[in-house]
Amino acid sequence: MSPRPDRRPAPDLEFWARQAGQLHWETEWSEVLDRSDAPFVRWFTGGRLNAAYNCVDRHVEAGHGNQVAFHWEGEPGDTRTITYAELRREVCRTANALLSLGLRAGDRVAIQLPMIPEAVFAMLACARLGLPHSVVFGGFSPAALRSRIEDAGARLLITSDGQYRRGRAEPMKALTDEATAHTPGVEHVLVVRRTGTAVPWTEGRDLWWHELVDRQSMEHTPEAFDAEHPLFILYTSGTTGRPKGILHTTGGYLTQAACTHRTVFSLDPGSDVYWCTADIGWITGHTYIVYGPLANRTTSVMYEGTPNTPHEGRHFEIIERYGVSVYYTAPTLIRTFMKWGEDIPARYDLSSIRVLGSVGEPINPEAWRWYRTHLGAGRAPVVDTWWQTETGAVMIAPLPGGPPAKPGSAQTPLPGISAKVVDDRGREVGKGESGYLVLDQPWPSMLRGVWGDDDRYRETYWSRFAEHGYYFAGDGARYDDDGDIWLLGRVDDVMNVSGHRISTAEVESALVSHPTVAEAAVVGASDPTTGQAVVAFVILRGAAAGTPADEVVSALREHVAREIGPIAKPRRILVVPELPKTRSGKIMRRLLRDVAENRETGDVSTLADASVMELINAGLAAAS
Numbered sequence: 001m002s003p004r005p006d007r008r009p010a011p012d013l014e015f016w017a018r019q020a021g022q023l024h025w026e027t028e029w030s031e032v033l034d035r036s037d038a039p040f041v042r043w044f045t046g047g048r049l050n051a052a053y054n055c056v057d058r059h060v061e062a063g064h065g066n067q068v069a070f071h072w073e074g075e076p077g078d079t080r081t082i083t084y085a086e087l088r089r090e091v092c093r094t095a096n097a098l099l100s101l102g103l104r105a106g107d108r109v110a111i112q113l114p115m116i117p118e119a120v121f122a123m124l125a126c127a128r129l130g131l132p133h134s135v136v137f138g139g140f141s142p143a144a145l146r147s148r149i150e151d152a153g154a155r156l157l158i159t160s161d162g163q164y165r166r167g168r169a170e171p172m173k174a175l176t177d178e179a180t181a182h183t184p185g186v187e188h189v190l191v192v193r194r195t196g197t198a199v200p201w202t203e204g205r206d207l208w209w210h211e212l213v214d215r216q217s218m219e220h221t222p223e224a225f226d227a228e229h230p231l232f233i234l235y236t237s238g239t240t241g242r243p244k245g246i247l248h249t250t251g252g253y254l255t256q257a258a259c260t261h262r263t264v265f266s267l268d269p270g271s272d273v274y275w276c277t278a279d280i281g282w283i284t285g286h287t288y289i290v291y292g293p294l295a296n297r298t299t300s301v302m303y304e305g306t307p308n309t310p311h312e313g314r315h316f317e318i319i320e321r322y323g324v325s326v327y328y329t330a331p332t333l334i335r336t337f338m339k340w341g342e343d344i345p346a347r348y349d350l351s352s353i354r355v356l357g358s359v360g361e362p363i364n365p366e367a368w369r370w371y372r373t374h375l376g377a378g379r380a381p382v383v384d385t386w387w388q389t390e391t392g393a394v395m396i397a398p399l400p401g402g403p404p405a406k407p408g409s410a411q412t413p414l415p416g417i418s419a420k421v422v423d424d425r426g427r428e429v430g431k432g433e434s435g436y437l438v439l440d441q442p443w444p445s446m447l448r449g450v451w452g453d454d455d456r457y458r459e460t461y462w463s464r465f466a467e468h469g470y471y472f473a474g475d476g477a478r479y480d481d482d483g484d485i486w487l488l489g490r491v492d493d494v495m496n497v498s499g500h501r502i503s504t505a506e507v508e509s510a511l512v513s514h515p516t517v518a519e520a521a522v523v524g525a526s527d528p529t530t531g532q533a534v535v536a537f538v539i540l541r542g543a544a545a546g547t548p549a550d551e552v553v554s555a556l557r558e559h560v561a562r563e564i565g566p567i568a569k570p571r572r573i574l575v576v577p578e579l580p581k582t583r584s585g586k587i588m589r590r591l592l593r594d595v596a597e598n599r600e601t602g603d604v605s606t607l608a609d610a611s612v613m614e615l616i617n618a619g620l621a622a623a624s
């Protein structure tokens with residue numbers, strides 16, 4: 001019997017084959033897309049390549065060794081210029097060091113580092129050896145690091161003695177030691193000396209980077225890996241308490257990272273100076289600081305610290321100093337700049353800026369206009385890029401030079417990408433209507449799964465619109481009258497705080513792990529600067545009832561910071577006698593959001609006990 005013909009709409013495979021062809025493949029692929037096992041897909045089947053070779057060596061071999069890969073600037077003001085030739089040497093030495101520790105293709109490496117060049121060397125050395133890396137944002141707590149190390153089964157952790165934060169040297173190794181005390185699978189901890197902070201040391205396990213890496217050979221011949229070889233795992237928050245390890249593989253990811261970086265910013269590797277302000281601990285840092293820009297032989301700026309250290313003009317000073325022409329940041333920072341005042345950017349020469357990018361959350365038209373006026377001299381295009389950890393690369397964005405941009409709209413799917421706004425039965429909505437954003441065709445940099453949990457992958461992304469075979473992004477969206485897409489924020493229990501994804505369930509489980517808390521419900525309340533702010537409602541256990549509320553609240557905020565990280569610390573914690581629940585016991589967050597945003601509470605008719613909201617409001621009024 002002949003197999004049934006595949007009638008599913010297919011992406012433009014020729015387009016993607018052309019994009020992949022811009023990379024160096026040791027072995028050409030035999031098939032562009034194989035989705036016989038959907039929702040698990042394979043791109044560029046049979047192809048073999050090395051991601052680090054593509055990001056580094058091939059540019060040196062083509063005679064660009066002297067081009068700057070990174071103008072790096074540390075928070076205290078120290079700088080380092082790294083050419084492609086130097087990057088190649090550093091990546092080779094790091095790769096040789098990892099080999100000397102007995103790591104072999106397929107082993108996982110956890111990385112928790114500040115924004116220092118060694119972070120890039122470490123990621124690329126892993127890529128070079130086929131060691132999937134799991135980078136953990138520097139602000140995550142030891143408990144968060146521990147669960148990520150355990151889930152990925154990492155054999156090595158790469159970290160630093162300390163990190164500079166707002167002018168101070170903060171410990172890092174002392175914290176990662178709290179995690180590795182419980183992760184016997186970590187055989188070695190490789191430590192970069194950054195701040196000179198004293199560190200606890202475990203002989204035999206811990207190794208200094210400058211002792212191990214610096215003595216290695218600067219030569220290493222890369223090996224090609226299968227296009228579907230795992231490149232990295234990156235954990236992100238979902239709707240349950242446990243973060244998911246999003247898996248990305250090599251060929252498709254690198255193809256789309258490079259292609260989108262080139263097109264979205266109309267990048268010219270010979271003349272542009274590009275700066276993406278993200279942290280490498282997030283997907284934006286992976287795709288648009290490391291893999292995309294380097295695959296395109298970009299000259300980038302990399303900055304270690306916070307935007308207001310030592311003064312609020314730090315970013316503008318850096319733009320002026322290096323002649324940054326493409327600047328890519330998040331709306332939350334733009335709104336912070338707005339708060340600091342337009343006279344600050346006005347003091348600097350920002351005339352080098354050619355394109356401005358935005359990512360992480362919907363950008364409000366006011367911030368969009370401010371960004372264009374005060375950083376882009378009123379003329380630079382603003383590209384609002386919609387994508388996710390799971391999509392690996394930008395999916396929806398206006399292209400510079402395309403139709404007139406609309407402040408606040410990501411507008412149209414990029415070439416080779418297809419996205420739709422559908423109703424809850426999967427039917428596409430009309431112009432002027434809203435619904436759910438779905439991706440109706442596979443794309444090369446799509447996640448290949450949730451690490452170690454195939455069911456969760458199917459359930460989270462593919463079950464909502466299973467009969468249509470759509471990927472459910474978790475975002476609401478709207479078509480305008482021209483059919484352009486406007487993103488409306490998450491439709492699930494995921495908050496977006498300063499562009500960081502935090503799940504309500506994760507913060508709730510951190511809160512209830514505290515001995516004083518009986519029950520907790522968390523919502524994201526709109527916030528003019530951070531997009532959303534975490535607001536928690538807690539019911540205390542009887543024994544804690546006598547403790548003054550402000551003491552309980554500050555203990556709980558610290559507890560959440562310890563359990564997850566300071567980014568998840570609730571802005572407000574309200575002690576309440578009850579939580580609003582439906583008859584089936586589901587917390588009605590909508591009503592809590594009304595309270596958190598100081599609105600009249602909405603329809604309470606589906607509550608099991610309609611008087612609960614009165615009780616909550618009365619209690620809060622009495623406490624304030």
Ligand code: PRX
Pocket residue numbers: 236283284358359360361362363384385386387388389390410473474475487488489490496499500501
């Ligand atoms: O809700 C969308 C929002 O950020 C989510 C993805 O978060 P994360 O995986 O952490 O990746 C952030 C950086 C790519 C999305 O589901 N989001 C991201 N970019 C935009 C956005 N919402 C609106 N407009 C955007 N440009």
